[in-house]
Amino acid sequence: MTTLNTTTTTTKPGDTTRKNENENETPSKPKHLINLLRGWPSPHLLPAAQLQAAAARVLSDPAVAVPALQYAPDEGYGPLREELARWLGALYNRGFVPAPIRPEDIAITGGASQALACVLQSFADPAYTRAVWMAAPCYFLACPIFEDAGFRGRLRAVPEDDGGIDLDALERGLREEGEKPWEGRAFKSPAPYRKLYRHIIYLVATSANPSGKTLSLARRRRLVHLAREHDALVISDDVYDLLQWPVTASLADPDPPSSSSPLPLPPLLPLLSQIDAALPPSRHNPPGSRRFPHAISNGSFSKLVGPGVRTGWIHSGSGGSGSASSSGSLGAFTLGFSQTGSNRSGGAASQFAAAVVHQMMAAGELEAHLRDVVRPALRRRHALVVRELVEGEDWVDLGVKVGSGNGVFGGYFVWLTLPAGVDAAAVAERAREENLIVAPGRLFEVSGDEEAARFPRHIRLCFSWEEEENLVKGVRRLGRVLRRMLEGSEGGQPPGSQRVEASAGEFK
Numbered sequence: 001m002t003t004l005n006t007t008t009t010t011t012k013p014g015d016t017t018r019k020n021e022n023e024n025e026t027p028s029k030p031k032h033l034i035n036l037l038r039g040w041p042s043p044h045l046l047p048a049a050q051l052q053a054a055a056a057r058v059l060s061d062p063a064v065a066v067p068a069l070q071y072a073p074d075e076g077y078g079p080l081r082e083e084l085a086r087w088l089g090a091l092y093n094r095g096f097v098p099a100p101i102r103p104e105d106i107a108i109t110g111g112a113s114q115a116l117a118c119v120l121q122s123f124a125d126p127a128y129t130r131a132v133w134m135a136a137p138c139y140f141l142a143c144p145i146f147e148d149a150g151f152r153g154r155l156r157a158v159p160e161d162d163g164g165i166d167l168d169a170l171e172r173g174l175r176e177e178g179e180k181p182w183e184g185r186a187f188k189s190p191a192p193y194r195k196l197y198r199h200i201i202y203l204v205a206t207s208a209n210p211s212g213k214t215l216s217l218a219r220r221r222r223l224v225h226l227a228r229e230h231d232a233l234v235i236s237d238d239v240y241d242l243l244q245w246p247v248t249a250s251l252a253d254p255d256p257p258s259s260s261s262p263l264p265l266p267p268l269l270p271l272l273s274q275i276d277a278a279l280p281p282s283r284h285n286p287p288g289s290r291r292f293p294h295a296i297s298n299g300s301f302s303k304l305v306g307p308g309v310r311t312g313w314i315h316s317g318s319g320g321s322g323s324a325s326s327s328g329s330l331g332a333f334t335l336g337f338s339q340t341g342s343n344r345s346g347g348a349a350s351q352f353a354a355a356v357v358h359q360m361m362a363a364g365e366l367e368a369h370l371r372d373v374v375r376p377a378l379r380r381r382h383a384l385v386v387r388e389l390v391e392g393e394d395w396v397d398l399g400v401k402v403g404s405g406n407g408v409f410g411g412y413f414v415w416l417t418l419p420a421g422v423d424a425a426a427v428a429e430r431a432r433e434e435n436l437i438v439a440p441g442r443l444f445e446v447s448g449d450e451e452a453a454r455f456p457r458h459i460r461l462c463f464s465w466e467e468e469e470n471l472v473k474g475v476r477r478l479g480r481v482l483r484r485m486l487e488g489s490e491g492g493q494p495p496g497s498q499r500v501e502a503s504a505g506e507f508k
């Protein structure tokens with residue numbers, strides 16, 4: 001664990017981020033609302049001009065416009081599937097695994113949430129699937145999707161350790177669940193295109209929401225093998241993979257990186273779906289059927305382009321040599337997903353948006369937007385927040401831990417651990433009195449299995465939504481709230497023996 005104990009604040013001439021936030025706030029002019037809970041991209045990160053130009057190209061060519069405005073193929077817009085396979089293949093195929101990414105193994109979706117619901121419709125059955133295993137802390141809005149699919153009371157929390165989801169705990173849980181009596185008579189009929197799985201495992205493998213942790217290659221491989229052993233389908237929300245950047249050894253960088261310098265993507269770890277695709281069919285593969293995977297990648301353009309495009313993709317490796325078959329047939333999972341009733345009635349979601357996004361990608365505009373705008377801005381925002389947490393005078397000696405990453409960081413969030421005895425929910429409630437909204441840790445407990453992994457001392461801060469100045473102001477407000485609470489609990493004496501810590505283990 002790396003401990004940074006910077007107790008002074010250096011103000012440079014012209015550094016507006018260090019100004020006193022109260023300078024424009026008086027009793028007659030109360031503090032404006034700052035929302036550090038909302039996990040949305042800043043309006044300044046939305047590529048409106050590129051989308052406008054791409055839409056014009058789609059609509060100006062009848063050969064493109066007509067299919068874009070018609071019902072989609074069940075598996076989704078073909079040109080986007082082809083472009084995704086080319087783009088993702090170049091990003092992820094860097095020597096870790098031999099399984100290429102093929103268009104036959106990609107289905108277009110209406111975004112990660114819609115895709116998750118469709119996967120549960122077609123590949124899970126509450127009468128057959130024993131449980132849903134969720135890395136905890138979890139993306140809390142996934143819980144109601146699982147509950148709507150019939151798994152209320154069957155969600156199981158799997159705690160994280162320093163490296164992400166605790167695979168020893170997961171293995172114990174899968175084994176113990178498998179030893180319980182279970183009739184397991186499926187209500188759904190998956191044949192001929194689909195397969196039902198005995199377990200579902202859900203996580204964010206890279207830059208997890210909320211903890212920011214990323215699974216190592218070794219842990220990814222072990223997770224895939226566990227899934228194959230226990231007939232589980234791993235669903236990884238891979239929505240932050242392309243929003244990563246290098247971090248310096250010192251979080252307290254006096255000069256936060258510029259948001260105007262291009263920022264290439266660091267080397268990516270392989271997708272869980274790629275690792276699975278490199279292996280032969282498991283013993284749970286239905287006899288006589290094509291190869292069904294035990295891990296899928298749930299991707300989305302919501303964080304890359306904008307949530308309003310409601311477009312994403314699923315990758316599910318079909319194995320083999322990676323070359324397309326002579327008939328160009330879909331992979332087993334892609335075909336099964338495409339046969340979900342809501343896909344067949346109207347075709348795949350977001351056909352027009354998919355055509356527009358494809359135009360952006362084919363022209364190189366999306367890659368340029370991520371390299372030149374999104375990643376630099378997120379890196380700078382993250383650095384501003386962490387610098388304030390580590391160096392800011394409002395946070396000195398508070399005993400709060402914040403992760404520094406392991407050379408690379410990504411996503412939208414910082415996960416704080418408060419000192420022992422401090423209730424994060426009470427802190428969040430007090431923060432609202434300061435017109436500040438933050439997310440207490442209990443929000444990220446797995447619904448129905450909260451006792452297995454509780455987070456009473458944690459707070460999630462989002463750095464993607466508010467503008468830079470408000471990010472710094474919000475962090476300062478939160479520090480003052482926490483300090484007042486700590487001083488009140490200690491008879492007015494600050495906890496001088498404690499320090500703000502930057503732990504590399506928090507966000508590996």
